[in-house]
Amino acid sequence: MDGEGDSTPIITARSLGKMYGPHMALEDVNLEIPPGAVGVLGPNGAGKSTLFKCLLGLITTTSGEGTVLGYDIRTEGDKIRSRIGYMPEYDALDPDLSAIDQVRYAGELVGMNPAHATRRAHEVLQYVGLKEQRYRKIETYSTGMKQAAKLACALVHDPDVLICDEPTNGLDQKAREFMLQTLRRTVSDGNRSVLMSSHVMDDVQEVCERIVMIHKGRIVVQRRIEDLARQIxxxxxxxxxxxxxxxxxxxxxxxxxxxxxxxxxxxxxxxxxxxxxxxxxxxxxxxxxxxxxxxEPDLEDIFLLIMERLGAEVRGTSDLMTTAHTGGDRDE
Ligand SMILES: Nc1ncnc2c1ncn2[C@@H]1O[C@H](COP(=O)(O)OP(=O)(O)O)[C@@H](O)[C@H]1O
Ligand SMILES: [Mg+2]
Structure with missing residues (x-):
């Protein structure tokens, strides 16, 4: 519909649902994500991390189906994780390890042989700006350095797709800039796809050309940012x-x-x-x-406007997703 019909989606989901006990964390999620940089936006608790874990096959879905690079998220989690780099939201690092050992270990976990994992660990640590500090124990790292080390772990096996859960969380301005720049470079120079979540609009605007907005476990918008701005x-x-x-x-x-x-x-x-x-x-x-x-509305305005509409009247969101918006619902 928006001129991208030629690219095969890297991620799809059909009526995906996830319950934590009685709690509905994802409901009727339908996705079709083409290659490129996509930002997953939503307030805390919206379901962003849950969605990523479902796509990676790390947690079982309650209903529906999905694919990542053509692999079934319900049965082919191993294959998915060998082709996807995942940077989790929380600290997944071992403070006792040096960064080089941590990243090599991450590589071995996804099936790389030790020599290859070691070589790649040196490469990716340089890529994320930790060349000089790579032999230091992670316990001595700042938050920014830890985030960079997590990114290095995610990149060690040279994945086609990188999934980053709140990569800028807790970073100061300088570290944030560097993180966003590295992600941008991974897409533009590395020709990889990046799916990143954030609750900060600016982060997404700096890296991504598309957004997926989640609100209370439901996808409310998935579009190119450019088209979205035009639609408002x-x-x-x-x-x-x-x-x-x-x-x-x-x-x-x-x-x-x-x-x-x-x-x-x-x-x-x-x-x-x-x-x-x-x-x-x-x-x-x-x-x-x-x-x-x-x-001219910026992404922040658009987000607030959409949230306002959703909050004001919980109704179908098709009006937010229609391609041709001629202002017909202006007086509703
Ligand atoms: N392991 C869990 N057990 C029970 N509830 C959970 C669990 N993980 C997340 N939730 C709940 O699911 C919802 C979505 O959480 P999450 O995916 O972490 O959102 P986000 O990443 O957008 O902040 C929240 O209401 C959260 O409290
Ligand atoms: Mg989260």
Whole structure:
């Protein structure tokens, strides 16, 4: 539908469900993820880590089915894990080991022979910026270095797909930048696919071209970021010197839906004539317009808007996923 029909998906899921006892952590998850960089977004508890563990075959699903690189997540977890690099959310490192031993060990666990694992361990530790510190025990590492070591473990067997669960969690600005840059490089130069989760929009925006949004165990959006931004109604932002409530009234009388933040008003951009009509409204309301501009939503705005809609009315989310969005649901 969005011009990517030619690439075979690396990950699929059909009606995937996961219960922890009576608790529904994933419900009716349907996915089709093409190669590239994909960000999995959602608030804490949304189900991001659970989804990753299901895809890796690390936990059993309750219902539905899924594939990763064509392998069945229910029965071929071993094959999946040998082709996928997984950077888990929590510290999976042994503090007593040096990074070089830890990474070599990770390689051997996925079936590499010791010589090959050792060679690769040196390579990937350099790649993640730990060349100088590779013989040091992990217990002496900072959070940033530990995250980098986890990434090295995930990359040791040169996987086609990298799954990173909150890779920037707990990192300071510098370490975060480096992590994001390394992930970006893995996609652009290494031509690998990256699936990364985060609850921070900026991280995802810096690395990914697509997002999957999870809310309470359900996928609410899966799209290219570019298309998503285009789908959100453009708004015109109007700053006035005074008389904002008079202006609001006048605009509403004229049929606009107005969102007001103090002296700043926003209306949906209906068409090219909207600007003219806003100016006419200002004259009628006897209000001076200070500034008027088209407001471009960033990913954060989009996320909040979608969450707001979901929170406001728990209903079908098809309106968030439709490709052709012509504003037909604007007045609902
Ligand atoms: N092992 C578990 N046992 C019971 N409940 C769990 C377990 N792991 C996660 N959950 C619950 O499942 C939901 C999704 O958790 P999780 O996948 O960790 O979300 P996220 O990674 O998006 O923060 C949460 O409500 C969480 O409390
Ligand atoms: Mg998590």
């Amino acid at each position: 109604e453009r708004e015109i932002e109007i700053s006035v010197w005074g008389g904002a409530s008079r202006m609001q009234q006048e605009l509403e009388t004229r049929g606009f839906k107005v969102r007001r933040l103090g002296r700043v008003l926003r209306v949906d951009r209906v068409d090219e004539g909207t600007t003219k009509e806003v100016l006419e409204a200002a004259v009628s309301a006897n209000v001076q317009v200070r500034q008027m501009r088209e407001y």
